[in-house]
Every structure is written in structure tokens, then in C-alpha cells.
Amino acid sequence: MRLSRFERRIVAAIVAVAVVTLGGALWFGQGAVSEAYAVGVNERVLGQLRESLDVYQMHFVTLRRDAERTADAVAFHRAGHAALEAEDDEALSTYLGRSVERYPNVARVVVIGPDGGELARREVGERLDEEQNRLLTLERPSEQGGLWQVTLATPREPFRAHQQSSDVVDVYARLVGGASYVSSFYVGVYIAFLLSVIIIALAVGIIVSRRVTRRVAVLAEATERVGQGDLSVEVPSDGRDEIAELTRAFNSMVRDIKHSRDRIEYLQRIGAWQDFARKLAHEIKNPLTPIQLAVQQVHRTYDGDDERYRRTLEDANAIVEEEVATLRRLVGEFSEFARLPVAALEDADLGAFVDKALRGVDPKGLLSPELADAESPRLVLEVDEAPTPVQIDAQMLRRALDNLVRNAVQAVAASGPEGGGRVIVATRTQGGEAIVEVRDDGPGIAPETRDRVFDPYFTTKGDGTGLGLAIVKKVVLEHQGAIECTAAPEGGACFRIRLPLAAGAPS
Amino acid sequence: MKRALPTAIVALTLAASVAFAQGSVPQRRFGVQWRDGVPRVHFSATDLADESLRDQLESGVWERLVMRVYAYRGEEPAAVALRSCRIHWDVWLQHYSVQFRSSRVDRDETHRTMDAVLDRCLVARRVPVGRASDYREHRGQSVYFATLIELNPLTEAQVHRLRRWLARPAGGGRIGGEAFFGSFVSLFVNRRIGQAQRTLRFRSQPVRVPR
Numbered sequence: 106m107r108l109s110r111f112e113r114r115i116v117a118a119i120v121a122v123a124v125v126t127l128g129g130a131l132w133f134g135q136g137a138v139s140e141a142y143a144v145g146v147n148e149r150v151l152g153q154l155r156e157s158l159d160v161y162q163m164h165f166v167t168l169r170r171d172a173e174r175t176a177d178a179v180a181f182h183r184a185g186h187a188a189l190e191a192e193d194d195e196a197l198s199t200y201l202g203r204s205v206e207r208y209p210n211v212a213r214v215v216v217i218g219p220d221g222g223e224l225a226r227r228e229v230g231e232r233l234d235e236e237q238n239r240l241l242t243l244e245r246p247s248e249q250g251g252l253w254q255v256t257l258a259t260p261r262e263p264f265r266a267h268q269q270s271s272d273v274v275d276v277y278a279r280l281v282g283g284a285s286y287v288s289s290f291y292v293g294v295y296i297a298f299l300l301s302v303i304i305i306a307l308a309v310g311i312i313v314s315r316r317v318t319r320r321v322a323v324l325a326e327a328t329e330r331v332g333q334g335d336l337s338v339e340v341p342s343d344g345r346d347e348i349a350e351l352t353r354a355f356n357s358m359v360r361d362i363k364h365s366r367d368r369i370e371y372l373q374r375i376g377a378w379q380d381f382a383r384k385l386a387h388e389i390k391n392p393l394t395p396i397q398l399a400v401q402q403v404h405r406t407y408d409g410d411d412e413r414y415r416r417t418l419e420d421a422n423a424i425v426e427e428e429v430a431t432l433r434r435l436v437g438e439f440s441e442f443a444r445l446p447v448a449a450l451e452d453a454d455l456g457a458f459v460d461k462a463l464r465g466v467d468p469k470g471l472l473s474p475e476l477a478d479a480e481s482p483r484l485v486l487e488v489d490e491a492p493t494p495v496q497i498d499a500q501m502l503r504r505a506l507d508n509l510v511r512n513a514v515q516a517v518a519a520s521g522p523e524g525g526g527r528v529i530v531a532t533r534t535q536g537g538e539a540i541v542e543v544r545d546d547g548p549g550i551a552p553e554t555r556d557r558v559f560d561p562y563f564t565t566k567g568d569g570t571g572l573g574l575a576i577v578k579k580v581v582l583e584h585q586g587a588i589e590c591t592a593a594p595e596g597g598a599c600f601r602i603r604l605p606l607a608a609g610a611p612s
Numbered sequence: 613m614k615r616a617l618p619t620a621i622v623a624l625t626l627a628a629s630v631a632f633a634q635g636s637v638p639q640r641r642f643g644v645q646w647r648d649g650v651p652r653v654h655f656s657a658t659d660l661a662d663e664s665l666r667d668q669l670e671s672g673v674w675e676r677l678v679m680r681v682y683a684y685r686g687e688e689p690a691a692v693a694l695r696s697c698r699i700h701w702d703v704w705l706q707h708y709s710v711q712f713r714s715s716r717v718d719r720d721e722t723h724r725t726m727d728a729v730l731d732r733c734l735v736a737r738r739v740p741v742g743r744a745s746d747y748r749e750h751r752g753q754s755v756y757f758a759t760l761i762e763l764n765p766l767t768e769a770q771v772h773r774l775r776r777w778l779a780r781p782a783g784g785g786r787i788g789g790e791a792f793f794g795s796f797v798s799l800f801v802n803r804r805i806g807q808a809q810r811t812l813r814f815r816s817q818p819v820r821v822p823r
Contacts, residue, residue: 145781162672165703172704239704259704271673276773279766283805287778290797297796 111321115314116307123303131299138291146280146287154274161267172210172241172257179204179214180245180253189216189249194225201227212240212258219250232258239264320348324355336363368582371559375579378561382572383443386436393429393436400425435570442561442572448498448583452607455493455539456532460486462503463510463530471514482517482545484510487531493539494607497584505580506530508573509543509600515566517547517597527595534606541602544593555590642757642816649744651819653681653693653757657734658727660812665763666726668809669708674700676767677733678808680760683741684815685750689758691742697733714739734761750821757816762808775801 179185182204188196201214205227212232216224232238238258245253280287327338338359342352404422407415469481510528517526529544550558557563559578564571577600581588586604593599643654657679669675676698683691695714702709708723710732723729741757775798781791 158671158673162703165672169704169706241704264704267672268674272773274673275764275770276777279770279774279806280777286805287797287801290800291793293800294793294796 109318111318112314115310119306119310123306127299127303131296134295135292138295139288142284142288146284148281151278151281154277158271158274168259175208175210175257176243176245176255179211179255186248189247197225201225205229210257210259211255213256215254217252237261317348324352331359364587372582375561375575379443382439386439386443389432390436393432397425397429438570438572442576445579448501450496450498453495453497453499455495456488458499459530459532460488462506468514471511472518473515476515476518479518482514482526482528485527485529487529489533493532493534495539495604496607501580505577508577512573513543513545517545520548537606539604539606542599544595544599545597546595547597549592549597550590558590638814640814644819646822649747650740652738652740654737657761658730661730661734669699670701672701672703674698676764678762678765681739681741682758683755684758685755691746693739693741699729747821752823754818754820756818759814761812763810765808766806771802774805
């Protein structure tokens with residue numbers, strides 16, 4: 106996995122923070138583990154535990170001594186001795202019975218005669234249970250040459266407890282002896298968990314930084330493309346974080362740059378065309394009058410009888426008159442185009458302006474002579490009632506609006522739709538901009554020519570000069586706005602003018 | 613027990629390879645008899661049982677004396693004999709219980725005196741060290757025997773108890789008594805946690821392997 110420089114920095118920052126923080130935790134943790142271990146496992150406790158074993162041992166010694174004394178007491182008692190002496194079996198039996206009753210640790214007493222034969226026996230069955238008791242048989246000599254066998258019982262449980270305690274002490278002693286060994290493992294496990302936390306933090310950091318840096322990298326790449334002049338860049342800006350905001354700001358900036366560049370380029374281009382139009386108008390306009398006068402002179406001064414020649418002169422004169430008039434109209438339009446003034450912007454309400462400019466306009470009057478007999482479309486105004494404050498040069502914008510409406514009316518009329526068709530002029534506010542749309546339900550404009558319709562001298566009409574829409578765009582640009590040509594929902598063309606709202610206007 | 617013994621012998625052989633190779637180990641006279649190619653050694657280490665050791669054996673707690681006799685050729689052990697005694701002074705019965713274990717004997721005994729116990733556990737009488745095949749390569753060469761006697765060396769059972777203690781310091785029966793860190797620590801604890809409580813070492817004079 107290759108990390109970018111930004112990611113490496115983030116990872117380095119995480120590592121630095123983790124090392125400093127967890128290093129401190131490790132230092133304290135090591136001390137805490139060692140101290141905690143020493144609190145629970147130390148020589149003092151071990152000494153106490155060993156002493157408890159000694160107590161057990163002393164207890165067992167006492168038990169043994171008690172057993173010895175009990176055996177002595179049973180074997181050397183006067184009553185027993187007298188019974189043996191008198192060879193009184195009943196008295197001996199009685200004595201044995203009293204002995205086992207008197208001494209609860211005596212489980213069995215057997216009296217052996219000098220010949221080895223058993224003289225008497227008394228036992229307590231439950232005391233002879235070796236599961237519960239440990240038994241000890243002690244022998245004492247009798248004065249008659251025989252033997253007293255006294256079996257003593259003591260509970261087994263203390264011996265079991267002693268064994269368990271000695272096991273515990275043994276384990277504990279090992280833990281004390283291996284204190285540094287065991288605590289080193291505690292520290293080791295602690296370190297392992299710390300390292301796991303660091304690794305998890307690093308992994309999370311890399312994953313998170315990846316998400317951020319990937320988007321930053323995309324942004325950087327887009328910036329590079331913009332630097333190389335590609336203003337068609339659009340970076341995806343999903344999300345709500347700062348990177349998404351930055352991306353949206355970047356996209357907006359690129360759009361603004363593109364808009365400004367297009368505007369500058371267009372203005373430069375149209376400026377050149379204006380120069381050209383001015384020169385062309387001048388060069389055409391100057392010879393028109395001499396040509397017209399010369400032809401009129403020839404026509405007036407002929408006084409011959411050749412009727413055929415006279416008609417030829419009249420036809421020529423009419424043609425020249427007509428063409429000169431056409432040329433004068435062209436020269437007029439060229440001059441008008443060349444003399445487009447700089448907009449003098451003033452505050453206005455766009456809706457009111459459009460309403461005033463177009464209310465009561467008869468579309469029929471906008472038709473060209475060639476379409477005089479065609480059915481005129483209806484002109485529909487959809488003006489936003491809310492104020493739309495803009496800064497406009499009313500005269501220039503009216504002219505632009507007039508051009509657009511005139512074009513739309515003529516296009517609809519030329520297409521001859523049933524019912525006369527519609528031309529809709531609408532205003533609204535959208536996305537912080539004031540919008541003026543001129544839509545129609547005519548034949549529309551082919552998509553491949555929409556980008557060129559604003560170029561000077563580009564026209565699809567037989568008698569057009571190709572200056573109308575160029576003038577419109579120039580006017581819109583003078584208003585710091587933009588214009589685009591799209592397809593209208595009604596099926597025809599849609600010219601959408603975007604103008605910046607005046608400062609202080611609600612967006 | 614019998615199955616585990618060869619494994620234990622191999623492990624002990626490897627473990628001891630360094631034990632006698634380093635440092636100066638006291639030397640004492642071993643009696644060695646060769647029968648069927650196997651050396652049978654006899655020696656006594658009872659004189660090494662000092663008061664401290666005797667006191668410990670009288671403590672009433674089960675103690676363990678493990679004796680290993682190695683046959684060395686150079687610095688590499690060639691064979692080993694292992695025997696162990698678990699000794700317990702039963703103050704109630706006033707005798708020593710001895711659980712004697714070797715490769716050939718597995719016997720529980722009782723002895724009345726400490727000297728008898730030491731004689732049983734610290735005196736080697738014709739103890740065979742290894743098999744004839746262990747010495748076949750060394751015929752005519754010089755070997756020596758080394759004895760390692762340990763008091764209460766750590767056993768697997770004790771290591772198991774240690775691990776259980778670390779994993780469940782509150783005791784095995786308690787619900788939720790599992791220690792988080794201790795459970796991990798217990799995984800790493802092994803016999804290195806502790807040595808035998810006491811260790812005695814000595815070696816024999818050089819002995820020539822018969823041809």
C-alpha cells in the first residue's frame with residue numbers, strides 16, 4: 106500500500122501522538138504493574154503463609170503427643186492393670202468400654218496376652234472409618250508380659266487442608282521467586298495491547314485519511330487540469346464536510362473562471378467583428394450614392410425612341426434602387442452593430458421592465474414582410490410578481506429582448522403551427538440569479554448549432570445578417586450576465602438570460 | 613509414566629548439555645561397573661545433605677528430590693539416568709513417606725529415620741546409566757559421569773497450577789473470576805518461571821568405556 110505524502114504526515118502525526126501518549130502510559134503502566142504485583146505477591150505474605158503451615162505442623166505434633174498420652178493413659182490405668190491381674194475378663198471388658206467412652210480419639214483397644222492371644226477388644230466402628238479419620242496404633246507393654254494395642258483416630262480433614270495449603274504456598278513461593286519474570290509478562294501483555302491500539306489507530310487513521318486525501322488528490326489533479334487550461338473540470342462534491350465544501354467552492358470557481366473567460370473571449374471576438382462591421386459599412390456606404398446617382402442620371406438623360414432600351418434602363422434603375430436600398434439597410438445594421446454602446450446600468454425590477462417592454466405588443470407587427478400573411482403567434486408573459494431587483498441598461502436590454510421576441514415570433518410564424526403557436530416570456534429568480542426566458546413552441550434550434558447562434562454573421566434565415574443574436578449576447582455580457590440556448594419544454598427554442606441580482610436582493 | 617519417561621530423558625539430556633560444560637563442577641569418586649556394555653554407577657551424596665536440607669525434609673510438606681546421572685563424552689551428554697523421590701515427614705505416623713520413581717522402579721516406601729531416607733534418595737547403587745547402544749561409539753574412549761540433584765524442581769503440574777492461579781487469581785470456582793491480563797500472561801508462563809530450590813552438582817573421575 107503506497108501512502109501519499111499527506112497520508113504519511115497524518116500517519117506520522119498519529120504515531121507521534123500515540124508514541125508520546127502511550128509511551129507515558131507504558132512507563133506508568135510498567136511501574137503500576139510492578140507495584141501492584143508486589144502488593145499482592147511478596148515475601149512478607151509468603152512468610153505468613155509458611156508460618157500457617159508451621160501452625161498446622163505444630164497442631165499435628167500436638168495431636169501426636171495427645172495420642173501418645175491417651176495410649177499411655179489407657180494402657181497404664183489402675184483399673185486395667187487390676188483387671189488383667191485378676192484375669193477378670195468382664196472387668197477388663199468394662200474397663201475397655203469406659204476407656205473408649207472417655208477418650209473420643211480412641212477407636213480401638215486390643216489387649217494381647219503374654220502368649221500372644223487376644224484377651225479383650227473394644228472398638229468404635231465409626232471412629233475406624235479411614236475415609237474420615239487417620240488411624241494410629243500405639244503399643245504399650247503390660248506388666249503381665251502382654252501388650253496393649255491402642256488405635257487412635259484423628260480427623261483426616263486438617264491433613265487434607267495442610268496438603269492443599271502447602272500446594273498454595275508452593276505456587277505462591279514460585280510467584281514470589283519469579284516476580285520479575287511474571288511481571289515482565291504483564292508488562293509484555295500490556296505493551297502488546299498498547300501496540301494493538303496503536304496499530305488499530307494507525308489503520309483507522311490511514312483509512313480515514315485515505316478518504317480525505319483521495320478527495321484532496323482528486324481536487325489537486327483537477328486544479329492541475331485547470332492550470333493547464335481545461336475548464337471543463339467538475340469534481341464530485343458529495344458529502345457535508347469541509348472537503349465537500351472546498352470541492353463545491355472549487356467547482357464554482359472553475360465555473361466562474363470559465364464564464365469570465367468565455368465572456369472575455371466573446372467580447373474580444375465581437376469587438377473585432379464590430380471593427381470589421383464599421384469598416385465594411387464605411388466602404389459600402391460611400392460608393393452607394395454615386396452608383397445610385399449615376400444610374401438615375403443615365404435613366405433620366407436618355408431621350409431616345411428606342412422603347413426597348415428605355416425599358417431596359419428602367420429595369421436596371423429599379424434593380425439598382427432596390428439593391429442599394431438593401432445595401433443601405435445592411436450598412437445601417439452594420440453601423441448599428443459597430444456602434445453598440447457600453448451599458449449604463451441602473452437599478453430596476455426585471456419583472457416590471459419586461460412587463461412594460463412587452464405588454465400590449467402586437468406580435469403581428471414583429472413579422473417580416475415576407476411573413477405578413479402568416480398567422481401570428483400569441484405573446485404570453487409569465488412575469489414573477491415578486492420584485493426581481495437587477496441593474497440594467499433599459500434601452501439596451503429592451504433591444505435585446507426585442508430581438509429575441511422578434512426571432513421567436515418569426516420562427517413560430519414561419520413554421521406555421523396550427524392554432525398560431527405561442528411565444529412565452531417569463532421572469533423568475535433562481536439560484537441567486539434573475540432569469541429571463543424567451544420560449545416558443547416553434548421548430549426549435551438543432552442542438553449542433555446552438556453553440557454558434559451567438560456568433561456574428563451566423564444565421565439560418567435567408568435574409569438575416571446574423572447580427573441579431575450577437576447583439577443580444579453582447580448586451581447580456583455588458584450586464585455581467587450570461588445567455589444560453591436550449592430546448593424549450595414547449596418544444597421550440599428557449600433563450601435563457603441570467604443576470605446577477607442587485608446587491609441586497611434576497612437570494 | 614513409562615511413556616513419558618523417554619521424552620523426559622531426551623529433554624533432560626538436551627537441557628543438561630550446557631549444565632556441566634560450564635564452570636567448575638566438583639569431582640568425587642564414582643564406583644562404575646560395566647555389565648553388558650552398560651555402566652552401573654554407585655556413589656553417595658548423603659554428605660551433601662546439610663541441616664537446611666534436613667530441616668526442609670522434616671517440614672511435613674511433600675518435598676521432591678530429583679537425581680539425574682549423565683554420562684558425558686566431551687561436552688555432550690551421551691546418556692542419562694533419572695530417579696526421583698517425593699518425601700513427606702508424617703508427624704502423625706512418625707515416619708517418612710517416600711514415593712520412589714526411576715526408569716525401573718515405581719514404589720511407595722516408609723522410612724523411620726532421615727538417614728534412611730537420604731540413603732534411599734541420595735545414594736546410587738549400581739544405577740544403570742543409559743543403554744549399551746549409547747556407548748557403542750565410545751568404546752575405548754574416556755567418559756565421565758555427572759550428577760545433578762535438584763530439590764523441588766518445577767514440574768508441569770506446578771506450572772499448570774501457576775497458570776491457573778494467574779488466570780483465576782480469585783480461585784477456580786468463582787464465577788467471573790477470570791483475570792483479563794492474567795489470562796494472557798498465563799499463556800506465556802513456563803518452567804523458566806523458577807529453578808529448583810536447591811541444586812547440587814558433581815562429576816566423576818574419567819572412566820574408560822570397555823572395548
